[in-house]
Amino acid sequence: MHRKAIVFFVFLLIDVHTGMGVQLSHSAALARLQGAGISLSSTGNCSNRNNRLCTSLENIRSETIDWLIHFKQTNNCPFVVTGGTETGHGRRTGVDSHWGGYKVDLRFNSCLNQFIERGSRTGQNSYFRYIGTSSYGPRYRSGSGAILLKESNHWDALWPANPVVNWGG
Numbered sequence: 001m002h003r004k005a006i007v008f009f010v011f012l013l014i015d016v017h018t019g020m021g022v023q024l025s026h027s028a029a030l031a032r033l034q035g036a037g038i039s040l041s042s043t044g045n046c047s048n049r050n051n052r053l054c055t056s057l058e059n060i061r062s063e064t065i066d067w068l069i070h071f072k073q074t075n076n077c078p079f080v081v082t083g084g085t086e087t088g089h090g091r092r093t094g095v096d097s098h099w100g101g102y103k104v105d106l107r108f109n110s111c112l113n114q115f116i117e118r119g120s121r122t123g124q125n126s127y128f129r130y131i132g133t134s135s136y137g138p139r140y141r142s143g144s145g146a147i148l149l150k151e152s153n154h155w156d157a158l159w160p161a162n163p164v165v166n167w168g169g
């Protein structure tokens with residue numbers, strides 16, 4: 001019993017320090033999303049993460065999937081994932097990147113757009129706050145620490161390695 005506790009503690013330390021968590025296969029992640037009413041779309045109708053025309057969930061972090069399903073449950077808007085862990089989302093590959101399993105892209109729809117944007121700049125939104133505009137577009141942070149970046153034609157949705165909760169003041 002004592003030895004098991006020590007092994008578990010060491011595992012926790014390793015997990016925290018690498019920030020990797022559990023990574024899922026494409027099919028396992030897709031099954032979880034579909035079970036929650038979230039669909040996936042790809043330009044090339046494929047899931048090879050080495051092809052930028054595909055939409056892949058291979059190696060996505062389970063925390064990212066957990067968050068996405070929870071997000072869907074908070075608003076029940078249409079959720080269509082148009083980008084995942086495939087190549088082609090800039091050069092970054094590590095923590096907080098698409099390739100690293102921290103991000104998905106979501107198709108615009110009025111339900112989702114309004115849910116994130118309405119009242120975000122005035123603090124009237126119970127879920128999101130506007131946190132400034134980057135060169136890619138305006139950014140919003142949820143109370144749980146997710147960051148939603150409104151790009152030209154989709155939401156870039158990040159579940160960070162170290163989420164800042166309650167908008168960080």
Ligand SMILES: [Zn+2]
Binds near residue numbers: 083103155157
């Ligand atoms: Zn993106």
